[in-house]
Amino acid sequence: MKVYLDNNATTIVDPHVFEEMEPFFIKKYGNPNSLHAYAGETHPHIKTAMERIYAGIDADRKDSVVMTSGATESINWVIKAIYFEYIVTGKKNHIIVSEVEHPATIASAKFLESLGCKVTYLPINSAGLIEAKDVRESITDKTALVSVMWANNETGAIFPIKEIGEICAEKNVLFHTDAVQAIGKLPVSVQENNIDYLTFSGHKFHGPKGIGALYMKKGKELMPLLHGGSQMGGHRSGTLNVPGIVGMGRAMEEAVKALDFEMTELRTMRDAFEDELLKIPNTFVVTPREHRTPNTILISFRGIEGESMLWDLNQAGIGASTGSACASEDLEANSVMEAIGADEDLAHTAIRFSLSRYTTQEEIDYTLATVLKAVARLREISSSFAYAPEGHDSGLVAH
Amino acid sequence: MGLDSLVGGTIWDEYSDKVTDLMNNPQNMGEITTEAAEAMGGKLIVADFGAESCGDAVRLYWAVNPNTDVIMDSKFKSFGCGTAIASSDVMAELCKFKTVQDAVKITNIDVEKAMRDTPDTPSVPPQKMHCSVMAYDVIKKAAGQYLNVDSESFEEEMIICECARVSLDTLKEVIRLNDLTTVEQITDYTKAGGFCKSCIKPGGHEDRDIYLVDLLDEYSKERMVAGSSIGGAQPTVDFNSMTLLQKFKKVEKVIDENIRQMLVMDGGDMEVLDMKENGEMLDIYITYLGSCSGCESSSTGTLFAIENVLKEKCDQNIRVIPV
Numbered sequence: 024m025k026v027y028l029d030n031n032a033t034t035i036v037d038p039h040v041f042e043e044m045e046p047f048f049i050k051k052y053g054n055p056n057s058l059h060a061y062a063g064e065t066h067p068h069i070k071t072a073m074e075r076i077y078a079g080i081d082a083d084r085k086d087s088v089v090m091t092s093g094a095t096e097s098i099n100w101v102i103k104a105i106y107f108e109y110i111v112t113g114k115k116n117h118i119i120v121s122e123v124e125h126p127a128t129i130a131s132a133k134f135l136e137s138l139g140c141k142v143t144y145l146p147i148n149s150a151g152l153i154e155a156k157d158v159r160e161s162i163t164d165k166t167a168l169v170s171v172m173w174a175n176n177e178t179g180a181i182f183p184i185k186e187i188g189e190i191c192a193e194k195n196v197l198f199h200t201d202a203v204q205a206i207g208k209l210p211v212s213v214q215e216n217n218i219d220y221l222t223f224s225g226h227k228f229h230g231p232k233g234i235g236a237l238y239m240k241k242g243k244e245l246m247p248l249l250h251g252g253s254q255m256g257g258h259r260s261g262t263l264n265v266p267g268i269v270g271m272g273r274a275m276e277e278a279v280k281a282l283d284f285e286m287t288e289l290r291t292m293r294d295a296f297e298d299e300l301l302k303i304p305n306t307f308v309v310t311p312r313e314h315r316t317p318n319t320i321l322i323s324f325r326g327i328e329g330e331s332m333l334w335d336l337n338q339a340g341i342g343a344s345t346g347s348a349c350a351s352e353d354l355e356a357n358s359v360m361e362a363i364g365a366d367e368d369l370a371h372t373a374i375r376f377s378l379s380r381y382t383t384q385e386e387i388d389y390t391l392a393t394v395l396k397a398v399a400r401l402r403e404i405s406s407s408f409a410y411a412p413e414g415h416d417s418g419l420v421a422h
Numbered sequence: 423m424g425l426d427s428l429v430g431g432t433i434w435d436e437y438s439d440k441v442t443d444l445m446n447n448p449q450n451m452g453e454i455t456t457e458a459a460e461a462m463g464g465k466l467i468v469a470d471f472g473a474e475s476c477g478d479a480v481r482l483y484w485a486v487n488p489n490t491d492v493i494m495d496s497k498f499k500s501f502g503c504g505t506a507i508a509s510s511d512v513m514a515e516l517c518k519f520k521t522v523q524d525a526v527k528i529t530n531i532d533v534e535k536a537m538r539d540t541p542d543t544p545s546v547p548p549q550k551m552h553c554s555v556m557a558y559d560v561i562k563k564a565a566g567q568y569l570n571v572d573s574e575s576f577e578e579e580m581i582i583c584e585c586a587r588v589s590l591d592t593l594k595e596v597i598r599l600n601d602l603t604t605v606e607q608i609t610d611y612t613k614a615g616g617f618c619k620s621c622i623k624p625g626g627h628e629d630r631d632i633y634l635v636d637l638l639d640e641y642s643k644e645r646m647v648a649g650s651s652i653g654g655a656q657p658t659v660d661f662n663s664m665t666l667l668q669k670f671k672k673v674e675k676v677i678d679e680n681i682r683q684m685l686v687m688d689g690g691d692m693e694v695l696d697m698k699e700n701g702e703m704l705d706i707y708i709t710y711l712g713s714c715s716g717c718e719s720s721s722t723g724t725l726f727a728i729e730n731v732l733k734e735k736c737d738q739n740i741r742v743i744p745v
Contacts (some may be wrong), residue, residue, distance in 0.1 A: 330503035367475035409499035410453040
């Protein structure tokens with residue numbers, strides 16, 4: 024049996040999405056910016072897709088939702104444009120991000136830091152949550168931007184976006200939120216949350232890879248990051264990814280339709296799965312369920328190194344994660360586990376299961392049975408639970 | 423760099439079949455109890471290395487025949503990834519029926535080679551090589567316990583790259599002889615830095631005392647000072663333009679040549695613990711050993727003597743601080 028439980032990394036494309044994209048590869052392949060019928064026949068489809076995307080995040084028609092290659096590009100755009108417009112000009116000298124942002128944000132912030140910009144990295148509390156009061160306390164009259172993700176990719180923790188939006192509006196500081204993990208899992212409205220910039224990727228909600236967007240509130244448009252042929256109203260140059268846009272439009276519509284299901288039935292399935300996992304002795308989850316996206320579990324099995332658990336799951340055909348897929352080749356501890364100040368022996372033991380509306384109960388049952396076997400096997404191997412003669416000082420030292 | 427580095431692979435694809443099999447079915451996994459060791463007429467040795475908080479920990483059990491020093495049985499327990507478990511397993515296997523003195527000669531490279539399917543294909547991807555290093559370290563620890571000596575005493579030279587076991591002396595020589603200026607070149611010549619990458623520069627998986635970039639830096643400074651000097655004349659570098667590593671070595675040299683003898687004659691000794699640049703000052707933290715520790719003059723006369731020698735031979739802005 025094959026089971027995919029890594030939906031915070033990427034998702035299966037919804038078959039309706041795939042079907043809707045198909046004509047734009049072989050039949051309607053024109054460049055939308057050309058002056059002939061090949062171009063013209065794509066326009067209504069792009070428009071429909073854009074309307075679906077605007078509706079999905081509750082954007083006003085006067086706002087700009089610019090199609091990009093994905094959230095990484097969108098996030099880089101926000102942070103680097105802020106640098107060019109506010110920092111390098113000397114108007115401001117400071118931005119605020121959380122310490123558990125996606126690497127796209129953290130690495131961009133570090134890049135700005137290397138250019139002389141001050142950066143505050145907001146801590147998370149022991150429940151894995153950002154506290155809005157910390158945002159308020161960190162803002163100075165030189166703060167240009169606050170960038171806090173809507174929901175965390177590793178724990179699923181939902182951050183207090185509404186409160187942060189209000190604080191930023193009150194303090195007259197620009198507010199960006201990385202909504203990659205929120206779309207399709209939570210109701211997302213830019214208007215109700217005082218959001219100036221919002222970024223996301225299509226492939227996290229059953230759309231295709233290589234397409235994403237940046238929402239910019241009317242009057243808050245940023246300078247372009249990509250210069251060229253002035254597509255997207257001059258905001259973002261580069262020939263439009265027509266199949267991608269069409270696909271993400273449909274995926275957004277499907278995600279909105281499925282939201283109720285995700286927030287009720289998927290959540291129930293997740294909760295029951297989590298209850299069973301927590302019956303295993305010495306297991307821990309971080310963020311309380313009511314503060315989490317409905318599909319995510321980050322769980323630690325004491326004494327079992329995360330990669331070896333992934334190994335056993337993979338041998339059984341199950342795909343899960345130790346955290347961010349971007350980091351699967353490096354060997355570092357889970358950054359969220361470190362940030363919440365978890366018992367340091369648990370830093371390398373976290374496993375993330377992220378479900379989707381395509382996950383079945385049969386898959387969950389099979390996964391649970393596999394986890395039980397793996398825990399028994401790996402704890403049998405583990406030195407953490409091993410025999411030591413009387414008086415033996417384990418003397419485990421950092422190496 | 424290039425094509426291969428543009429598309430990241432799944433590290434597991436690079437595991438040999440042996441590593442996979444051992445991860446799925448480790449052969450020497452388990453414990454030896456005190457009673458079991460005694461039943462064999464052996465002495466139980468239990469050694470730990472690593473820590474769960476670092477992501478890898480291994481416990482090695484030996485039953486050693488106290489008359490012959492032969493390891494009669496060897497088992498392990500491991501908190502770690504697949505490579506850590508597989509290499510611990512092979513390590514335990516390689517120890518069996520060797521004397522403790524011979525077991526210490528098993529290195530991580532032997533362990534890695536023993537896990538290969540074919541002689542020329544590495545058994546694990548480069549970034550996983552460090553997992554096998556722990557297998558080597560725990561053997562030293564166990565042997566140290568059995569022989570009642572410091573496990574570091576088995577190491578004859580200072581190893582900079584633990585994965586490829588390349589020593590400081592080798593690296594310095596290769597860099598100088600071949601006029602190397604980049605880490606990639608060092609890796610091409612010696613394999614150092616080609617595995618877990620911790621030894622390249624600070625910020626890797628593990629902290630180190632000396633990094634490859636320090637050695638390159640040191641050499642480039644030497645070269646600059648040597649300038650057009652012909653025939654590889656021994657370059658002399660002004661103390662102030664030295665790297666911290668070079669300064670450290672210079673200070674050690676001065677202590678060896680001018681100070682240590684004086685202390686040893688009185689049954690004492692000293693050790694440099696740390697060096698910190700503090701504005702214009704260079705603070706040298708030392709500790710006294712033997713009869714020097716506790717001696718009244720160690721905070722007055724002796725201290726001034728040490729400081730004066732270092733000021734004269736190295737730099738006027740040196741402060742010596744006993745800890």
